[in-house]
Amino acid sequence: MELPAVGGSSSRKPSKRVWPVLAAFVFAALYFSIDLPLLSARGSRSHVRIPLHGADTLAKCRSLSVKPAPPPGFSDRTHSDRNEPGTPLVLIRNATIWTGLDNGEDVVHGDILLENGLIKNVGDVNAFKLNMVNVTEINAEGAWVTPGIVDVHSHIAVASSPSLNGANDANSVKGLTLPWLRAVDALNTHDDSYAHSIAGGVTTSLILPGSGDAIGGQAFVIKLRPTSERSTSSLLVDPPYGLNGTAVDYDIPPRWRHMKYACGENPSGAYSVTRMDTVWSYREAYEHARQIKDKQDEYCSKAFADEWEGLGEFPEDLQWEALVDVLRGKVKVQTHCYEAVDFEAFVRLSNEFQFPVAAFHHAHEAYLVPDVLKRAYEHPPAIAMFAAFSRYKREAYRHSEFAPRILNDHGIKVIMKSDHPAIQSRWLLHEAQQAHYYGLPANVSLASVTTNGAELLGLDHRLGYVKEGYDADLVIWDSHPLALGATPVQVFIDGIPQLQASFTKKRDDRQAAPITPSFEKEAEAAVKFVGLPPLEGTPITSGGILFQNISSMWRRDESGVHCVFRTRDIDDEGVVFVEDGEIVCAGTMGTCTSFLGDKGLTVINLEGGSITPALVSAGTSLGLQEIASEASTVDGTVFDPLQGSIPAVLGNGSIIYAVDGLMFGTRDALNAYRSGVSTAITSPISNGLLGGVGTYFSLGAKHKLEDGAVLNDVTAVHVTVAHQDGGPSVSTQIAALRRLLLGPYTGERGASFEAIVKGELPLVVNVKNADIMASLVKLKQEVEAVSGTPIKMTLVGAGEAHLVAAELAAANVGVIVTPPRPFPFTWEGRRILQGPPVTEQSLVTTLFTHGVTVGIGHQGVNEYAPLTGWAARNLRWDAAWAHIDSHGLISMEDALNMASTHVEKLLGVTRKASDSDTVATKGGELLSFEGKVVAVVSPRRNVVDLFE
Ligand SMILES: *[C@@H]1O[C@H](CO)[C@@H](O)[C@H](O)[C@H]1NC(C)=O
Numbered sequence: 001m002e003l004p005a006v007g008g009s010s011s012r013k014p015s016k017r018v019w020p021v022l023a024a025f026v027f028a029a030l031y032f033s034i035d036l037p038l039l040s041a042r043g044s045r046s047h048v049r050i051p052l053h054g055a056d057t058l059a060k061c062r063s064l065s066v067k068p069a070p071p072p073g074f075s076d077r078t079h080s081d082r083n084e085p086g087t088p089l090v091l092i093r094n095a096t097i098w099t100g101l102d103n104g105e106d107v108v109h110g111d112i113l114l115e116n117g118l119i120k121n122v123g124d125v126n127a128f129k130l131n132m133v134n135v136t137e138i139n140a141e142g143a144w145v146t147p148g149i150v151d152v153h154s155h156i157a158v159a160s161s162p163s164l165n166g167a168n169d170a171n172s173v174k175g176l177t178l179p180w181l182r183a184v185d186a187l188n189t190h191d192d193s194y195a196h197s198i199a200g201g202v203t204t205s206l207i208l209p210g211s212g213d214a215i216g217g218q219a220f221v222i223k224l225r226p227t228s229e230r231s232t233s234s235l236l237v238d239p240p241y242g243l244n245g246t247a248v249d250y251d252i253p254p255r256w257r258h259m260k261y262a263c264g265e266n267p268s269g270a271y272s273v274t275r276m277d278t279v280w281s282y283r284e285a286y287e288h289a290r291q292i293k294d295k296q297d298e299y300c301s302k303a304f305a306d307e308w309e310g311l312g313e314f315p316e317d318l319q320w321e322a323l324v325d326v327l328r329g330k331v332k333v334q335t336h337c338y339e340a341v342d343f344e345a346f347v348r349l350s351n352e353f354q355f356p357v358a359a360f361h362h363a364h365e366a367y368l369v370p371d372v373l374k375r376a377y378e379h380p381p382a383i384a385m386f387a388a389f390s391r392y393k394r395e396a397y398r399h400s401e402f403a404p405r406i407l408n409d410h411g412i413k414v415i416m417k418s419d420h421p422a423i424q425s426r427w428l429l430h431e432a433q434q435a436h437y438y439g440l441p442a443n444v445s446l447a448s449v450t451t452n453g454a455e456l457l458g459l460d461h462r463l464g465y466v467k468e469g470y471d472a473d474l475v476i477w478d479s480h481p482l483a484l485g486a487t488p489v490q491v492f493i494d495g496i497p498q499l500q501a502s503f504t505k506k507r508d509d510r511q512a513a514p515i516t517p518s519f520e521k522e523a524e525a526a527v528k529f530v531g532l533p534p535l536e537g538t539p540i541t542s543g544g545i546l547f548q549n550i551s552s553m554w555r556r557d558e559s560g561v562h563c564v565f566r567t568r569d570i571d572d573e574g575v576v577f578v579e580d581g582e583i584v585c586a587g588t589m590g591t592c593t594s595f596l597g598d599k600g601l602t603v604i605n606l607e608g609g610s611i612t613p614a615l616v617s618a619g620t621s622l623g624l625q626e627i628a629s630e631a632s633t634v635d636g637t638v639f640d641p642l643q644g645s646i647p648a649v650l651g652n653g654s655i656i657y658a659v660d661g662l663m664f665g666t667r668d669a670l671n672a673y674r675s676g677v678s679t680a681i682t683s684p685i686s687n688g689l690l691g692g693v694g695t696y697f698s699l700g701a702k703h704k705l706e707d708g709a710v711l712n713d714v715t716a717v718h719v720t721v722a723h724q725d726g727g728p729s730v731s732t733q734i735a736a737l738r739r740l741l742l743g744p745y746t747g748e749r750g751a752s753f754e755a756i757v758k759g760e761l762p763l764v765v766n767v768k769n770a771d772i773m774a775s776l777v778k779l780k781q782e783v784e785a786v787s788g789t790p791i792k793m794t795l796v797g798a799g800e801a802h803l804v805a806a807e808l809a810a811a812n813v814g815v816i817v818t819p820p821r822p823f824p825f826t827w828e829g830r831r832i833l834q835g836p837p838v839t840e841q842s843l844v845t846t847l848f849t850h851g852v853t854v855g856i857g858h859q860g861v862n863e864y865a866p867l868t869g870w871a872a873r874n875l876r877w878d879a880a881w882a883h884i885d886s887h888g889l890i891s892m893e894d895a896l897n898m899a900s901t902h903v904e905k906l907l908g909v910t911r912k913a914s915d916s917d918t919v920a921t922k923g924g925e926l927l928s929f930e931g932k933v934v935a936v937v938s939p940r941r942n943v944v945d946l947f948e
Pocket residue numbers: 133134
């Protein structure tokens with residue numbers, strides 16, 4: 001090994017790896033064996049000199065074509081590079097382990113040993129009866145264990161929560177293509193999201209720059225647990241060599257890198273350009289990178305041929321090196337792209353410049369164009385998507401909840417992702433659950449948030465499986481992970497338990513995957529109608545309908561929702577007979593026979609399904625918009641009397657009525673209707689103090705003039721009190737509210753506030769912060785002291801309401817929680833209660849146990865998708881989740897009330913309960929993953945809408 005003396009490669013680091021050293025030796029030997037004889041034979045050829053760092057240069061040249069791979073010998077490791085010394089061994093006994101192997105079909109009943117940050121052993125109980133000391137032993141009692149959830153699309157730490165101007169680092173505005181930016185340089189270590197996401201079982205996330213740029217920069221994989229070093233770099237998983245200034249060892253394969261791209265609306269919007277400009281910006285950048293790559297290749301072929309003469313420096317450019325690596329196939333291209341036009345442009349780019357696309361993210365139209373995806377260079381991209389979050393912008397208008405199953409049927413890799421905080425990654429598993437409900441097979445659904453994600457990140461050699469030698473990232477679940485409300489009992493990252501205490505435990509009745517309905521026809525229609533299948537039901541306006549084979553039934557009267565019967569034994573099958581849109585008989589076949597007339601009879605077998613009062617949506621702008629970010633599809637925003645002048649034509653003391661702007665038949669409304677939400681309460685869209693007057697209407701109606709379309713023109717007055725960037729102070733807003741309440745009363749606005757003070761109309765306040773809630777309670781008391789009459793006050797939003805639960809109950813203030821499971825989006829709403837497994841009670845449970853009247857609103861309230869109605873369809877599951885999270889405190893009846901009668905009462909609905917709508921579900925209950933809505937019975941509209 002006398003080579004160093006000649007070749008000057010003494011700076012090369014010694015390596016433990018066997019094969020690269022051998023390869024390097026063979027290559028170097030080859031090279032020098034040509035040169036050495038020349039040297040000795042013709043000592044005069046001293047001008048053909050290898051430069052001082054020639055061997056390094058050659059090593060670099062050789063490495064150019066080496067594809068990323070785990071370091072040699074990786075599978076033999078005994079310690080994780082992320083191991084925290086002193087971590088006790090963990091032995092999980094008696095688990096039901098979904099390993100991720102065998103296409104997601106492999107389930108092992110047994111034990112798991114975690115040591116040195118790795119999974120040491122899986123399955124063989126007896127093998128673990130060792131003389132182990134300092135072992136934390138956990139008896140899983142047969143509970144499900146899965147690999148930690150992998151989120152391939154997160155903005156944790158670059159778009160932090162609570163959102164503050166000082167920590168908003170997701171999008172640079174310095175140019176359309178910025179491949180040199182690195183998310184790692186902006187990772188906020190104080191994001192509240194870390195703990196929040198871990199509580200949902202998320203262990204690993206790909207942190208991407210935002211989507212404002214065509215190329216937004218490099219993304220990095222992190223694990224979410226706190227590290228003893230508290231640094232950003234200690235969060236990283238397999239960071240690219242050289243990131244922290246350590247010299248790169250060119251003799252071992254590189255690690256995967258990630259680059260964020262965005263097509264379509266977002267870069268167009270951020271830079272006021274067209275799609276054509278964005279695609280040109282790609283081509284221009286790629287052409288530049290290609291030229292550098294060609295120069296490098298030319299340089300290296302000369303170096304390999306020993307033509308050092310005048311070769312100069314290796315051609316490199318720090319700004320473009322990452323894009324050159326993309327062209328060399330060493331970077332996972334992660335592209336935010338929604339529409340057919342954008343996929344096609346990007347696929348064209350991938351073929352023009354010959355680089356593979358790892359995944360299209362969001363990709364709401366991917367299910368419509370599988371053949372376009374299959375034309376991408378080398379392999380079709382995986383599709384990383386949402387389950388139901390859609391229609392917040394035009395590109396997401398043709399979204400289908402059946403996209404995951406359709407893509408899977410086409411052999412495309414399906415991954416569910418959060419885009420945290422758009423969907424909070426804590427609930428990423430719920431995305432997989434919804435995909436499963438709409439038809440994605442169970443094995444693929446679980447893989448979509450574990451193994452498939454690990455593979456997309458190029459980390460399936462250490463993440464995404466419960467397998468010996470893999471990172472010790474695991475979740476023990478209280479339920480089957482595809483069961484609604486499944487919650488971690490414990491989460492391990494690098495073998496370290498992440499939950500201090502766990503306020504949930506194995507739930508024996510929830511250990512099987514739900515048996516979900518069939519949606520074959522619906523999925524076909526989604527494709528056939530290019531994403532816009534007709535959503536209206538088939539109206540039956542005459543004749544009788546007999547629903548039979550019913551296993552449970554709830555009805556409502558003036559006092560609320562009541563269970564009529566609920567049985568698992570449906571031998572004595574229940575029937576419900578409906579005529580002229582009204583239930584005329586409910587009971588057994590024997591009791592109802594006499595009611596069946598001889599008019600035409602439609603018989604519907606509910607196969608053990610259910611009859612349930614319809615749910616009521618609140619807290620979104622359902623009925624006032626179709627696509628939130630397209631102004632021409634939205635009712636618009638009201639004038640705020642506190643912030644600007646009101647046009648004179650509106651008159652002094654004007655107030656706006658939501659009913660005047662109502663639009664019917666929006667896709668969000670119809671999807672909600674098909675999910676058992678038959679009515680909604682909506683208030684005017686506002687970004688100031690005074691919203692206006694709400695209205696109560698039917699989601700299944702075709703237009704406002706139809707019978708039963710509008711059920712209450714006027715419901716309540718809606719206002720917002722919040723900390724505003726540049727707006728009037730909170731104290732100013734409270735002062736204005738005091739003035740509005742105490743008079744003098746001017747115009748219609750005055751009349752509305754006078755009605756509030758007389759207790760005739762509720763005052764509904766959008767509020768997040770507990771201190772503001774306290775001010776509102778004081779204001780209420782102040783006004784009541786003057787008037788002598790109780791005011792009806794309701795808080796909406798109310799993420800911090802648990803801090804004043806007893807006081808709200810005492811003041812008789814009701815609460816509608818939106819979103820139903822709170823998240824610290826803002827500083828003023830950051831003091832949330834996480835709920836199980838982190839705290840014993842959830843926000844809803846706490847309010848309920850204090851005697852506050854609680855209603856449940858929607859998820860869609862955040863800075864990315866304000867007040868969009870997409871989530872209304874999920875009210876059934878949000879209500880069920882409140883019941884599940886309460887561990888027995890909130891009954892199914894209570895949950896149904898929270899999603900219907902309480903919402904009506906709190907928001908000022910005066911319509912009588914007796915003629916409210918009823919929903920028939922097949923196969924299971926409305927508040928479950930088993931039931932499918934097949935009919936809505938509406939006495940108000942005198943119709944039964946069938947959906948089968
Ligand atoms: C076991 O843990 C205790 C307390 O952390 C420590 O003092 C002891 O040295 C450990 N024993 C071994 C064998 O590691």
